[in-house]
Amino acid sequence: MKSLGKVFGVTTAMVAILLSGAAYAAGEAMIQSETKAPFGAYLADGSGRSVYLFTADKGSASNCYGACAAAWPPVLASGKPAAGPGVTAGMLGTTPRRDGTQQLTYDGRPLYYFAGDKAAGSTAGQNIDHFGGEWYLVSPQGREIEASAAKKSGSSW
Numbered sequence: 636m637k638s639l640g641k642v643f644g645v646t647t648a649m650v651a652i653l654l655s656g657a658a659y660a661a662g663e664a665m666i667q668s669e670t671k672a673p674f675g676a677y678l679a680d681g682s683g684r685s686v687y688l689f690t691a692d693k694g695s696a697s698n699c700y701g702a703c704a705a706a707w708p709p710v711l712a713s714g715k716p717a718a719g720p721g722v723t724a725g726m727l728g729t730t731p732r733r734d735g736t737q738q739l740t741y742d743g744r745p746l747y748y749f750a751g752d753k754a755a756g757s758t759a760g761q762n763i764d765h766f767g768g769e770w771y772l773v774s775p776q777g778r779e780i781e782a783s784a785a786k787k788s789g790s791s792w
Contacts, residue, residue, distance in 0.1 A: 664680065664681070664710060664711070664712035664714075664716045664717070664739055665680065665681035665716065665717040665718075665719045666678055666679070666680060666681075666686065666710075666716060666717075666718065666719060666722050666727060666739065666741065666746070667679055667680070667681060667683075667718075667719025667720050667721060667722055668719070668720060668721025668722055668775045669683060669685070669756065671756065671758060673782045673783070674758065674761070674772055674780050674782050674783075675774070675780070675782070676721060676774060676775050677758075677772040677773060677774060677775075677780055678722065678741060678746070678772070678773040678774070678775065679755070679756075680710065680748075681717075681719060682755055683755030683756055684748060684752060684755055684757075685748070685749070685752055685756070685757060685758050685760065685761075685772060686710055686739075686741075686746040686747065686748060686772075686773060687707065687746070687747045687748070687749060687760050687761075687770045687771060687772060687773065688741075688744045688745070688746065688747070688770070688771055688773050688779055689707065689745065689747060689766075689768050689769075689770055690768040690769045690770075690771070690779070691766065691767045691768025692744060692745050692768070694743065695728070695730040695740050695743045695744070695745065696730065696745075697709060697730065697732060697738055697745045698767075698768070699745075699747065699766065700733065702766075703765075703766040705750065706749070706750050706751075706765065706766070707747040707748065707749055707750070707760070707765075707766070707770065708747065708748045708750065709732060709736075709738040709739075709745065709746070709747055709748075710738060710739040710746040710747060710748060711736050711737060711738060711739070712729055712737050712738075712739050713737070716728070716729065716739050721775050722741075722775060723775065726741050726742045726777055727739065727740070727741060728740045728741075728743065730745055741773055741777055742776075742777025743777075744773070744777065746773065747770070748760075749763075749770070758772060760772075761780070761782075761783045762781065762782075762783035
């Protein structure tokens with residue numbers, strides 16, 4: 636298992652913390668389906684940025700705050716989310732966060748970005764064991780995608 640600190644370093648962590656609020660916030664958010672081997676179809680935002688689910692979340696409530704949310708910023712929206720190509724509109728929703736913002740959900744599960752993904756189509760957050768749960772890309776059917784080259788783990792940012 637790889638440590639996230641070794642993969643991305645401290646500098647990336649600091650940038651992620653500084654950018655996590657505004658850089659990842661979405662207005663009228665759109666979720667669409669993208670395709671990439673070996674994962675097949677997975678969800679991304681309207682810019683092609685991969686989104687993930689967190690296995691430690693229970694129902695639609697997020698369990699990712701503080702340092703977790705700096706590394707895995709929630710996908711936020713100020714209005715009703717839009718379904719792009721390959722996405723079922725009825726599976727999109729929002730859930731309130733402690734700070735009053737609205738986090739996008741898919742099939743009732745909160746969605747997150749990964750601060751280590753640097754560009755559209757990046758899937759560096761796939762299959763990581765971090766902050767007490769595992770992080771996976773989300774299929775258009777709302778399930779976690781477990782395919783990856785190897786499981787990675789990390790304990791600090």
